Amino acid sequence: MTPRVFIVRHGETEWSLSGKHTGSTDIPLTANGEKRVRATGKALVGDDRLIVPSKLAHIYVSPRKRAQRTFELLNLQHPGGLPWAPHGDRPTDGLACGAHIQITEDIREWDYGDYEGITSPEIRRIRAEQGIEGTWDIWRDGCPGGESPEQVSERLDRLIKDIRDKWHSPVMGQTESKLQQPGGDSGDVLIVAHGHILRAFAMRWAGKTLQDGPAFLLEAGGVGTLSYEHHSIDEPAILLGGAFVVDIAEKERSGR
Numbered sequence: 045m046t047p048r049v050f051i052v053r054h055g056e057t058e059w060s061l062s063g064k065h066t067g068s069t070d071i072p073l074t075a076n077g078e079k080r081v082r083a084t085g086k087a088l089v090g091d092d093r094l095i096v097p098s099k100l101a102h103i104y105v106s107p108r109k110r111a112q113r114t115f116e117l118l119n120l121q122h123p124g125g126l127p128w129a130p131h132g133d134r135p136t137d138g139l140a141c142g143a144h145i146q147i148t149e150d151i152r153e154w155d156y157g158d159y160e161g162i163t164s165p166e167i168r169r170i171r172a173e174q175g176i177e178g179t180w181d182i183w184r185d186g187c188p189g190g191e192s193p194e195q196v197s198e199r200l201d202r203l204i205k206d207i208r209d210k211w212h213s214p215v216m217g218q219t220e221s222k223l224q225q226p227g228g229d230s231g232d233v234l235i236v237a238h239g240h241i242l243r244a245f246a247m248r249w250a251g252k253t254l255q256d257g258p259a260f261l262l263e264a265g266g267v268g269t270l271s272y273e274h275h276s277i278d279e280p281a282i283l284l285g286g287a288f289v290v291d292i293a294e295k296e297r298s299g300r
């Protein structure tokens with residue numbers, strides 16, 4: 045019951061499908077992308093699922109429409125409404141979630157600069173024509189006209205500090221029994237954003253530089269989980285796998 049961060053990559057777009065780097069360009073999800081996000085929400089969001097709406101303390105969403113649309117399609121309903129105009133129809137049977145939704149530039153996609161809208165093979169060809177030796181690695185080289193790994197790390201570190209100071213540290217001192225109580229404040233956080241920035245977020249969460257990896261993967265519409273070892277704020281960890289937590293009736297706990 046240690047507090048967690050759930051990272052959700054936006055659903056498939058035409059550019060993610062073709063491998064084009066999509067930073068500031070605002071393009072919609074494909075029909076298949078929307079369908080898959082809806083299925084992910086049904087499978088992973090619920091009172092007996094991975095993401096329990098009542099346990100979410102805060103939600104961070106990228107300012108890009110494709111990330112906001114992905115959040116709209118998850119199995120959640122926010123009684124206070126969304127902090128943006130909806131980008132399409134929303135599920136009407138979602139579960140109530142009272143966590144505040146915050147749009148933040150700190151989790152927007154990597155600024156690809158001159159490499160916006162082109163694929164990795166095209167980038168390598170362009171660099172070869174420019175006489176740049178070696179294989180391009182965004183984690184090491186960044187993007188000309190865009191962001192460097194150091195600039196990306198700076199804004200992600202700021203966001204990680206915000207999460208730990210505001211949402212995780214306050215609940216670390218609570219007993220496990222209190223965290224397990226219905227409606228207990230677990231401090232769970234949800235982030236909906238993009239492929240490269242969420243992979244970078246996971247690396248910085250674990251205390252790794254973007255240059256030394258490891259190279260995490262996160263599919264379009266995929267969900268990852270970050271947490272801590274030994275219920276300690278000083279031991280951030282990647283949760284490779286976990287089981288759905290299902291509340292058991294008190295009489296079953298007591299063996300009656």
